[in-house]
Amino acid sequence: MVSATMTAQQAIAAFLERLEQEGYSPATRRVRRRWLAEYLDHALNEQEGSGLSAAELMELPRADAWLTAAAAGRTRERNTASGPHSPxxxxxxxxxxxTYNQLAEWLGTPWRLEVPPPTTGEHLDPEEARAVINTLATQRPVGTKAxxxxxxxxxxxxxxxxxxxxAQIAVRKVGDLVLDAGDPPPRLLYEGEPYGLAPETVDVLERWLAQRAEITRPLQGSDxxxxxxPVQPGPGRGARSVPExxxxxxHPAHINTLRAAHRRLVLEILGRPVRPGQLRAAGEDPLTALGHVHGARDEIDLHELKLIDHARAHNRSWTEIAAALxxxxxxxxxxxxxQLAARWPDYPLRSRPGTHDAARPQDADQLHAP
Structure with missing residues (x-):
């Protein structure tokens, strides 16, 4: 259980730092940071006091109000094709x-929200996707080759x-993988573009390459x-009556072989279908997905500006803010x-000078140290 005197901002910052220390992937940490920034911003705007403790932030009425607003599209900072307030x-x-439940567990607060079942055709949360992959890598049904x-x-x-x-991954060559740690980090090369790989992905790939080396040993340098x-010899080819x-x-494993193995193993291990596409960070073209990442980064930065402004408005010192960030x-x-204020010059800053602060400048470009 964390200290009862910890503020909501401090708790979120410490929680995100803990995720990084425990090796959570950047995608997972980015999702957690985005939702927690949104949750805190909504809670601070709704409550009438000067601040929130970690325990107050996690109270169920606040969580319910946040989820209701989010479901109605009222927490969205950017427009969408369906309008700025689409569900x-x-x-x-x-x-x-x-995200709420994970923070609640870390804080030791007693409340949890019911997690709805995954919807077929939608993408899994990054942490869930990683859990599915870990299960596939560590559990082998009876009768399945390692x-x-x-x-x-x-x-x-x-x-x-x-x-x-x-389909894109099925035609890759061993040479497309660069798994050595260092600079640049481990990556997959696809049409000349590098795709970064998480440490747990590198571990699974190295295990597969070790298996592959044993499978292809009979080729004796002609790999x-x-x-x-394929994990076993295929049907023979040629004009012999009994081809070898x-x-x-x-020959490479056929894409249908890869898909069939995934479908069978997932059903046997998890008891429900999870298509490979549901594991993807975005079910779109990579360039479209990158555009969404850029938009998410903008949302996070705007939330950061709001939270710093709110902290300053309630006389939190720059030293405290630096520690939280x-x-x-x-x-x-x-x-x-x-930097953030210059990016959003129309945002109405509400912070006022504290006891030891200089007068608050009127122009974002004139912001200076106290």
Whole structure:
């Protein structure tokens, strides 16, 4: 249980830092940060006091009010094709609930929200996608070859990390993978573009490559380098009456083989269907998905501006704000505030000078240290 005196801002900052320390992927941390910033901003705007403690933030009426507003599209900062206040998608509401529950568990507060079941055709929350991949990599149904299980997990991990389709990943070569740690970090190369890989994905891929090396050993140096290969010899080819089986690795594993293995293993292990596409960070073209990432980053930055402004309006020091933001000094926090305020010059700053602050400048470009 965290300290009862911890503010909501401090609790969220500490929680996000804990996720990073525990090795959560950047995608998961980005989702958690976005929803918690939205939740805190909504709670601060709704309540009448000067601030919120961590325990007050987690009270169920506040969570319910936030989810109701989000479902109606009232928390959205950017327009959409359906209008600025179009209803939230079910998968994003589910992700908000999971985020709340995860923070509540870490804080040790007693309340939890019921998580609705996943909807077929929608994308899984990043943490859920990673859990599915981990299950595929560690649990093998009776009668399933170890190589089939780890190959299936490796395909799923690449789909989740890169946002590429199974069809795009199925034709990759071993040489398209760069798994050595360092600078640049591990990545998959696709049509000349690098796709970064999380540490857990690298681990699964290395396990598959070890299996693959054993499978293709009979080729004795004539390995054509297909990333995905059958796990057993295929039917023979040629004019002989009894053709010899084709050694694994001569031909790539067919895309239907990869999909069928995924479908069968997921049903046996999880008891429900999860298509590979549901594991992807975005069910769109990568460039479209990048546009959404840019939009999400803008939303997070605007929330950050609002929260800094709110903290200053309630006489929180720049040193405290710097600590909450993970910045080394108060001057860095002030510089960050100036940068954000310059990006949104029309945002009505409400902070007022504290006891030891200089007068608040009227122009965002004139913001200066106290």
């Amino acid at each position: 939230a998608a079910r998968d994003t509401q589910r992700s908000r609930i999971i 190589a089939t299980a780890i190959r299936t997990a490796a395909v799923a991990a690449l789909v989740a990390d890169t946002g590429l389709t199974v 054509p380098g297909h990333l995905w290969v 089986p084709t050694p694994p690795g001569v 993970g910045l080394p000094s108060r001057r860095d926090a002030q510089a960050r505030f100036r």
